[in-house]
Amino acid sequence: MSEKVKFGRSPVFFETFNRRPGPIKKNMHYCPGCGHGILHKLIAEAVDHFGIQKNTKFISPVGCAVFAYYYFNFGNISVPHGRAPAVATGVARANPEDYVISYQGDGDLAAIGFNEFLQAANRGENITVFFVNNSNYGMTGGQMAPTTLPGQKTTTSPYGRNPLTEGYPTPVCEIVNALTAPVYIERVALTTPARVAAAKRAVYKGIQNLKERKGFSLIEVVSPCPVNLKMSAEQVNEFIEKQMMNYFPLGVIRDKTAETEGRPLPAPVVRESADVEKILLTEKRSDSVAADFRNTSSMFDKELRVKIGGFGGQGILSLGVMLANMGMLRNFNVSWMPSYGPEQRGGSACCSVIVSRKMIPSPILESGIDLMIATTQTALEKYLPGLKEDGILIYDSSAVKLPELPAAMRTYGVDAIEIAATKLGSSKCANSVLMGVLAAVLAANGLNEADQADFDRAFAEAVEEKFGKKPGAVEMNVKAYEAGKAASLK
Ligand SMILES: Cc1ncc(C[n+]2csc(CCOP(=O)(O)OP(=O)(O)O)c2C)c(N)n1
Numbered sequence: 001m002s003e004k005v006k007f008g009r010s011p012v013f014f015e016t017f018n019r020r021p022g023p024i025k026k027n028m029h030y031c032p033g034c035g036h037g038i039l040h041k042l043i044a045e046a047v048d049h050f051g052i053q054k055n056t057k058f059i060s061p062v063g064c065a066v067f068a069y070y071y072f073n074f075g076n077i078s079v080p081h082g083r084a085p086a087v088a089t090g091v092a093r094a095n096p097e098d099y100v101i102s103y104q105g106d107g108d109l110a111a112i113g114f115n116e117f118l119q120a121a122n123r124g125e126n127i128t129v130f131f132v133n134n135s136n137y138g139m140t141g142g143q144m145a146p147t148t149l150p151g152q153k154t155t156t157s158p159y160g161r162n163p164l165t166e167g168y169p170t171p172v173c174e175i176v177n178a179l180t181a182p183v184y185i186e187r188v189a190l191t192t193p194a195r196v197a198a199a200k201r202a203v204y205k206g207i208q209n210l211k212e213r214k215g216f217s218l219i220e221v222v223s224p225c226p227v228n229l230k231m232s233a234e235q236v237n238e239f240i241e242k243q244m245m246n247y248f249p250l251g252v253i254r255d256k257t258a259e260t261e262g263r264p265l266p267a268p269v270v271r272e273s274a275d276v277e278k279i280l281l282t283e284k285r286s287d288s289v290a291a292d293f294r295n296t297s298s299m300f301d302k303e304l305r306v307k308i309g310g311f312g313g314q315g316i317l318s319l320g321v322m323l324a325n326m327g328m329l330r331n332f333n334v335s336w337m338p339s340y341g342p343e344q345r346g347g348s349a350c351c352s353v354i355v356s357r358k359m360i361p362s363p364i365l366e367s368g369i370d371l372m373i374a375t376t377q378t379a380l381e382k383y384l385p386g387l388k389e390d391g392i393l394i395y396d397s398s399a400v401k402l403p404e405l406p407a408a409m410r411t412y413g414v415d416a417i418e419i420a421a422t423k424l425g426s427s428k429c430a431n432s433v434l435m436g437v438l439a440a441v442l443a444a445n446g447l448n449e450a451d452q453a454d455f456d457r458a459f460a461e462a463v464e465e466k467f468g469k470k471p472g473a474v475e476m477n478v479k480a481y482e483a484g485k486a487a488s489l490k
């Protein structure tokens, strides 16, 4: 391997970053001076060098590297915060022909996902972990991370990290070195060309270990985040050299690669999806709701698939929870799956609810939606293509302009915020108004009296649970629900 850093683009990157939204298709989204881009380049070169692009699977974290799949032309799975080593374990075990990389920031690996990470290391999974230590939570605007230095100011340690209350920087590599299984542990930095060359050696070794199935490798990359540290590129390098390295000394911490035999995992017993189904969906469980719950409204003859979309703070997610609770009261199988944008607040919010007599194989709801509630134009446009032609659409008439819709679609417009603000004196309970509207719409579309009563009960229980200590809020939300039920719908 040449130690020179190569210029030009690795063939393991896409030629054009077409997955990246917006007009910029040639550059990465990272801030100027960020270490993620340099590390991506080294990983791409190493994967190319060892000829494993075809079977490489990259598990990307929640953090600034969440969009790694814009760039790398190999398999990519984006996972929830901190779950990369757990998912990497599953992928590596189920697909012994794959080469699995887990890529994580310090918030992702050393905070929310530390246990998963340590357990994967302790099991010696056949994965290589790249750990980007930039001493803060980058994506969310620079909060304190487990790796933040004593005295370092962040948005959540404005007076500097105080070890007496916040503890000391977490020495991830040294902790992993206390375990028996890991094969290779090295900490590198990116501050000078010589350091990048050393980082390149470490990255190549990590990828080679992957190829040779040597087990668990960890490469920690002490990395610049000039934007959140509010430093120039030079200052951040000085901060890394003079301060971070006191807590995170560079070098090889363990290297057992020479004496470690490659140990490919045996092929898993169950590989075909039909076999998986046999195990998960046995005949007995596939129709698992008690027979006496069959006498419910006809709308439950099939699954009821509901999508609710709007923006954060509108109570979108709790609306879905109430609906799922109503299903549970009738002993149905239910799933509730929230999703929201990466923005700190005010971003998009959405949830999918499925109520079914049968097992629900997946909570993901992209098509075949029976009922949709949209409180913003963006949500309407995003989810409308998945709504059935004869589906039910409830929308906030002050925020949503309806396009031309199929004739069979049943639409109900209501200005929930206006009702909440004028009749009840607070727009905060607009989601309870919407819940009332939903109850009325379901009743108008065949929800029988017993189910309606359960719906009311689910609402009352949800409100009690949320606001039980504030009788005023309980009363206001109950009134909002009643107002929603009585609202005239457009
Ligand atoms: C379960 C969950 N909790 C919190 C968040 C918010 N969140 C998004 S990224 C992030 C921290 C990322 O920091 P780090 O892992 O250090 O990566 P960086 O962005 O610095 O590369 C947090 C807390 C989330 N998305 N999901």
Ligand code: SF4
Pocket: 029, 030, 031, 032, 033, 034, 035, 036, 064, 134, 138, 139, 224, 225, 226, 227, 228
């Ligand atoms: S916030 Fe920091 S870690 Fe995130 S892209 Fe910018 S420089 Fe990189």
